[in-house]
Amino acid sequence: METEEQGMGGRKRPVRILSFLRGEAGLLAFLTVTGLVYNVGMTAGPYFEGQLAQCLADILGGTRGAADMARIAGLYVAVIAVVQSSRAGKRFFVRRFANHINRRMRAALYHALVHQEPERVRAEVTGALMTKAVTDVDATTEGIRKFTTELFDTGVVMVAYLAMLAWYDVRLAVGSCVFLPLAYFWAARLKKRVARASAAARESEGTLAAATMDRIGHEALYRTSGVEAGRNALYETQLASYEAASIRSGMLENAMQPLYRIVSLLGVLPIFWLGGSYVMQGTWDIAAFTTFFSCFLKFAVKSSHAAKLFNAVQKAQVSWWRIRPLLESGQEETVRQVSLAPVTIEARNLSAERGGKTLFSGLSFSLRPGEILAVTGPVACGKSTLGEVLAGLVPYGGCLTVDGQELSSMEAGELRGLVTRMGHAPELLHATLAENVALGGNIDVLPFLQKAELGQDIESGALSLEKEIFAVGRPLSGGQQARLAFARTLAHAGAVVVLDDPFASVDAETERRMFEHLRAWQGRRSIVLISSRLQKFSECDHVLFLADGKGTFGLHEEVLMQCSEYRTLYEAQTAHEL
């Protein structure tokens, strides 16, 4: 019984779970009424069954007529119908109640997720955490549902039955029910073992899942290493240990229930003994005996369910404690305010580091409205990091101003509206082509798709605006994904646009046309084009070449002159592309 106290306490203490329950007051009220009607009404079944038997006895004895039977039978059916309707109502509203809470908890969890600060989100860690959290939400609502159900089905009904038994005969009620605590005591003693076995089985299940994932996920490694036979042998031992653990826990869990019932059924012996003698003495009629007997059987069945209640509550409690910190971790909302007012960017002595190591330092450059700054350099020179610095994603040293205002001092919402960055990964959503560009905004997407050279794919029917882009059968190619991300960036661009390797997976001709579109669209925007492909660099306003932590900034021709590395790369590429 103390588990119940704990369960209740654990759910009441934090204010937040109540906040989820509070909105459900109407539902809960209805639930209480139907639940009480049903559960108190449950005693009507045994009562009428007794009355029917008695009536039949009387008719056979000639003291009553068939009309009496019809009356009782009619009443019986009517009462049962009312009781069962209440039951249907109760069942439905308990489930709807849990469904409501589940939806609200998931939404709250998602809200907290999307308002995390990006630096706190690491895809794999957070992903695993969230998957677990969603499972926990399910477990919590399932626990709440079970608790509510069992509260009526077990709690109320047991009290009602017990009251009815006592009303017939207190001595016999005590005598027959004395075996129930015995069954419960036995169950509680076994419970630890059952819990241990089921924990072992769950752990074994996890091991098997990991082993299966390993066996299949590393198939190429095992095959090319010629160790498949050995891995299969290992998998076989894992299967065997899983089988053993599952059988043990399954037997303890499933097969114990009937055994508890046998113990609690010991109570029928006093009923036969005492009840039988009451009838013989004439203090009881057949109806009383039948009612008492059938009431006791139902009581015994119900009491064997009591353990379930405690398990459900305990599980829900553990889950709730795990998700609570996640729900609280959301940051304040920032609203992106798109700004198209032309700006000038100045960098003086700019530096950035990653993992404690300086990537570049002493960078100075400027970018005026309507200009394109092309950035390149060898791999790991920090050019992508420079893009992230400009988008406010990475801290920097030195000076970086937007119209004289230091970038690091800008509000997050303001900066997001000013600088729009297209990263390496296309970061597309499982939505239609149009939605991926419009992102819920009221935007005519076609012109932007044309700028990204996706127009002909749509005209030819190869792509459809209204189809899910990852739908099975025709997924987008890497190049198409990159171009879609390009279209999306332009569609939402602020006054500064950072494009990180937008042409990485398109061919030279497409690159040329996309660059032309970019120029035509640009207007007074400032664009930073980070690329390892240099064929269009001669047409950009400035070039920044990053190498060995230093930058060379100037006109394309100037950088060509000053920096032999840049010249080698440029010439090699243009020679190759031609």
Added chain:
Amino acid sequence: MYASALLAFVRHFPRECFAALALIVFAAGTALVPPMLLGRFIDALGGGQFVMLLGIGYFAASALAGLFESGQDAMIVAVGQRMMHALRSRMAAKLPKLPAAYFDRHEAGGTAALFLKDVDAIDVLFTDGILSLFANSLRIVAILAAILWTSRGLFVLLCVALPVLFLFTRLVQRRVLAAQSANRSAVARIVACIPETLASFRMIRGFGIEPWMERRYGAMLDDGYRAMDRTNFYDSVYSPIIKSAGAAVVAVMMVLAAGAGPRGFFALSVGDAVAMTAYVLAVFEPLEALGMEIQTIQAAAAALGRIRAFLEEDELATQCLPRWRKVPTGDFAGAPKGADKQTLSASALSGRLCRLWQRVRTCRDSQTLLPSQSPLRVPAPQEGEPLGVPCIEFRNVTFGYAPERPIFSNFSFSVHPREHVVLRGRTGAGKTTILRLVAGLYVPQSGEVLVGDKRAADVLPQERRHLYGIAGQAFSPIPGTVRDQLTLGESDVTDAMIERALETAGIADAVRSLPQGLSTMMEAAGLSEGECHLLGFARAIVYDPRILLLDECTAHLDSGTEELLLAAIGRMSEGRAVLSIAHCWSAAMAETRTIMLGGEE
């Protein structure tokens, strides 16, 4: 489909099946006795007799029925687990026989779901489905027989009521099934939304679309909510209706019995009436379960179909076209989503490999230095190569994942002992494919791929790691200790071999400093990304192979780590034939033999 699966199962486990069936029959039989004894007891009471023996008999029969039921449940669990074990073993045995193309076409997670979720579904099919279906049908038949024995009138009544209620049950369950499948697809979308959000997190924040994403998620939740609500409705209404119907049958039975007098068609004694009431209420119970089981069986049909399809997959001989590889520039690494990742690392790799080759050059003795070749042409096999029998040789190889669309035709090249060759070309040109052909994962449509003195496909499993080592794009740890990462569970790898491999890869010190050295569990070792890479290198050379196959290495490493990796590659390449993949073009590569694949963009 079920029948043959069932038969196969019975043939596999005759003893378990017999025991389970026997227990089911006994449980159903003994469950009939207590109500009958109760009826006798009441009739005796009505006749002024008090027979306690009947009461004791009631308890004894109930206890026996409980024991049988308990045994039945235990047996069903055991049989189910046995079956799952056997099925998974069979599926695992299938894995080595599948062509490599299977693993390209199917994500590992999906195949693992076959092993885990679908086999679980089959277990449910057999235990909750077929075995319980049998148990419950038996219960109904047994109860009906008992009723027929006592009251033919009631039997007729039930013969009318039961089919009607059963049809009603099925109707409800079909509705539920429809609602459930709507719910499942909604849930699948809800579940998928979270990794998607995380993968696009910077975009979502940068574009300020958090409210839209929340609305999208909310709409998905609403879909799930509505479908769930419908399921809940049927779920809630069904059992009360069945219970009410039971009460109605009891009422009709009583009224008819009252009207019939002591000898009529519907006549019943009081004790019989009590027993019959218990029977009638009990006969509807399995009805509900019966409907559920039919549904379980239907739901498991999909799983059964998938597993069967898996077990009937073509084995190694034929290779079919991976479905997603429609785009000619498609990628080999796996799912299409992996493609952009690879392009990403492709550009990141360029500089690193450039430096690698500079380093390799300085490490090598001058004897193995080969004259440079035109980087833009596939070099024709040269006659009279100075270095003897090639380690790797492609002779007029034609290969395409789809035979009608070859990636290369009549392609020939060779790599000689201690020669280092770089493969270049854009994504989709066939670089990774060449490594896969060398590793024997695929077989060319025509021509020959020779590794050592054998065709690649004829290299025996146990010879592979002695012949070549592969260091891939990323190190993926297998479950187990640090030692397991190198041995892959094989017992013929000595500690001395491990030590040497770790030394060459430059990770020996890091491993020594672990709390339990080589026996440290991998997840507890806390190795950095770079160190994991080095461990992957050590794995490739633990058998001291003659050939090293290097797939492109990683992106996003800090330059310190990068140096370490390059140095390790330099040491590993020494004295071995190396075939590696690069994506960039760089002047630094000019001195190494470079093979350009697929021409220009």
